[in-house]
Amino acid sequence: MKLNIQALILATVVVTILQTTLVTPPAYAQATPYNTVPMKSVLPGDESAGSIRLGPNTNVTNKSGPQSETSVSVDPTDPMHVLTSVNDLTITAAVYESTDGGVTFTKSNFSPSGFCYDTWLGFNANGDAFVSYECSDQRIGYKKKGQNSWTLTTLTNAGSFPDRDMVTIDKSPSSPFSGSVYIGYDDNGANNAPYVLYSRDGFSNWQRSARIQNGNPTIGVNVATGPDGSVYATWEDFSGRKIWNARSTDGGATWGTAHTVMNYRMNTTGFFVFIPPQNIRGIVPFPMSAVAQGGVHAGRLYVSYTDNDTSGSNTNIYVRFSDDNGTTWSSEAKINDDTNHAYHFHDSIAVLSNGVVGVSFYDTRKDPANHKVGRGFAYSSDGGAHWSKNFAISNALSDETSGADGNQYGDYQGMYADSGIGFHFAWTDSRRPGSLNEDMFAGSIAK
Numbered sequence: 001m002k003l004n005i006q007a008l009i010l011a012t013v014v015v016t017i018l019q020t021t022l023v024t025p026p027a028y029a030q031a032t033p034y035n036t037v038p039m040k041s042v043l044p045g046d047e048s049a050g051s052i053r054l055g056p057n058t059n060v061t062n063k064s065g066p067q068s069e070t071s072v073s074v075d076p077t078d079p080m081h082v083l084t085s086v087n088d089l090t091i092t093a094a095v096y097e098s099t100d101g102g103v104t105f106t107k108s109n110f111s112p113s114g115f116c117y118d119t120w121l122g123f124n125a126n127g128d129a130f131v132s133y134e135c136s137d138q139r140i141g142y143k144k145k146g147q148n149s150w151t152l153t154t155l156t157n158a159g160s161f162p163d164r165d166m167v168t169i170d171k172s173p174s175s176p177f178s179g180s181v182y183i184g185y186d187d188n189g190a191n192n193a194p195y196v197l198y199s200r201d202g203f204s205n206w207q208r209s210a211r212i213q214n215g216n217p218t219i220g221v222n223v224a225t226g227p228d229g230s231v232y233a234t235w236e237d238f239s240g241r242k243i244w245n246a247r248s249t250d251g252g253a254t255w256g257t258a259h260t261v262m263n264y265r266m267n268t269t270g271f272f273v274f275i276p277p278q279n280i281r282g283i284v285p286f287p288m289s290a291v292a293q294g295g296v297h298a299g300r301l302y303v304s305y306t307d308n309d310t311s312g313s314n315t316n317i318y319v320r321f322s323d324d325n326g327t328t329w330s331s332e333a334k335i336n337d338d339t340n341h342a343y344h345f346h347d348s349i350a351v352l353s354n355g356v357v358g359v360s361f362y363d364t365r366k367d368p369a370n371h372k373v374g375r376g377f378a379y380s381s382d383g384g385a386h387w388s389k390n391f392a393i394s395n396a397l398s399d400e401t402s403g404a405d406g407n408q409y410g411d412y413q414g415m416y417a418d419s420g421i422g423f424h425f426a427w428t429d430s431r432r433p434g435s436l437n438e439d440m441f442a443g444s445i446a447k
Contacts, residue, residue: 055444060105065090066438068410070426074418077127084426085119086440120166132167160189175229177251184221192217198252213258216240220286236286238268245326265308276370281408295355297383304349314341317361338365348415358423372397396431422446
């Protein structure tokens with residue numbers, strides 16, 4: 001089913017910027033470097049031009065105060081049903097709902113207690129919605145299709161201080177674990193150890209996996225599932241300057257040998273990496289992952305990540321893939337196509353049912369000072385061997401370096417491949433003038 005997109009236009013990204021150097025991190029940001037908990041704020045296939053159709057930019061939250069760290073998911077039983085979520089740093093985490101394909105949104109009745117954050121969304125094959133989130137503990141919410149209210153549960157077996165969680169659902173009809181819901185995270189209270197929580201239906205009986213093999217502290221445990229039921233965990237080893245991946249063949253209960261995906265050129269040992277467009281909080285360049293469920297390369301595992309340019313201090317977005325369950329990996333492909341050493345960060349990756357791979361990211365190429373960003377996108381129709389030119393998703397730039405709250409864009413932005421032929425996006429946007437006027441924006445692109 002095609003997306004219900006208004007004012008469809010083609011957008012390209014213009015290359016016009018200069019290289020700048022990294023900035024010195026502020027002292028307070030280095031004081032507690034090994035978790036990503038935000039600070040609560042007090043208000044003051046075909047690469048021809050005609051094949052890409054860009055949807056409108058929608059201001060989802062449109063309210064005072066800072067919001068950051070976004071997620072988006074699309075109901076596989078109804079592509080017009082779209083959910084987005086965000087950290088609302090003046091109140092608590094929030095979920096917004098659209099029934100017209102992401103053109104308009106209303107706030108859902110998702111109402112967690114306390115100050116909550118790090119939301120991540122997903123749907124199962126039946127159209128039941130799930131949101132993982134944290135409130136200094138680990139929680140999961142679900143809303144079954146046809147219901148109006150969310151059921152919220154605290155998962156007490158997650159450890160003492162879970163961090164940077166994400167949820168994913170196995171929707172493959174060929175998987176022996178189809179319908180299982182997985183939450184990847186690190187136990188910050190246990191030296192950032194990597195774990196996965198799993199439930200066979202997402203509603204009850206949540207179990208914690210065995211600790212995933214890892215000798216160093218971890219951040220950003222990203223989970224993806226294959227069409228055969230394989231569960232993949234991918235994470236950043238910041239002290240070792242590596243990305244690792246491990247596979248589970250028993251539905252997330254136990255994990256095999258971890259394999260190195262890549263070695264960072266950038267210095268990740270300080271946890272946060274400070275770059276001009278995110279100079280206060282810094283970025284945590286943990287990986288994102290996705291598995292092709294169909295197409296010629298079904299079962300191929302993709303990992304996207306941010307790293308330094310091979311010939312400069314600026315940062316680029318790269319993708320590697322594996323066809324042997326994460327044991328060996330391809331060489332890296334650079335996704336952003338600028339040539340003037342701009343900064344790129346907060347990548348996200350997703351794969352359509354036909355195997356087309358999409359990657360979105362922030363991009364400073366339109367600002368010579370490398371402070372203002374737009375949201376960009378590229379795709380591959382041949383399994384990651386070649387990538388399209390870059391397209392602009394956002395139609396205005398944001399600047400979080402002046403008058404921003406201390407979280408800036410946070411740690412991640414959302415992207416989701418719908419059940420039809422397009423991608424949906426959610427991102428932190430500060431185009432509105434005024435201090436702390438951050439909003440969550442949403443958009444879409446179709447082939």
